[in-house]
Amino acid sequence: MPTITYVRENVRVDVPEGDTVRYPALENDVPVYCGIYKFANCHGNGFCGTDRVAVSPATSTNELTFMEKFWLRSDLKKNPNMRLACQVQVFDDVTVDTQCK
Numbered sequence: 001m002p003t004i005t006y007v008r009e010n011v012r013v014d015v016p017e018g019d020t021v022r023y024p025a026l027e028n029d030v031p032v033y034c035g036i037y038k039f040a041n042c043h044g045n046g047f048c049g050t051d052r053v054a055v056s057p058a059t060s061t062n063e064l065t066f067m068e069k070f071w072l073r074s075d076l077k078k079n080p081n082m083r084l085a086c087q088v089q090v091f092d093d094v095t096v097d098t099q100c101k
Helices: 022-029 064-070
Strands: 004-007 011-014 052-056 083-085 094-098
Touching: 004 022, 064 083
Parallel strands: 004 094
Antiparallel strands: 004 011, 052 083, 052 094
16 A cells, blocks of 8 residues: 655655545645635646646656646646646655645
């Protein structure tokens, strides 16, 4: 069973293989949405691009989805580990750096 470690919040969560980063974060009070996007988001469908997190190692996750390539096209140039929490699936242990403070 993979473990997600939310670095900034110092939270570790065991998840089933293939689970996304978003739901365990929300269930454990880890903020993946900043500001107004806590209320105005697409609820995990990948349409808003507002739940940006850095996930490593990339080898423990699925490939970038079409929606991630679209929303993160400029962010990926700065940080290749940037992902959308609702789109990234976990297959082994990962660390997640959330963007909200």
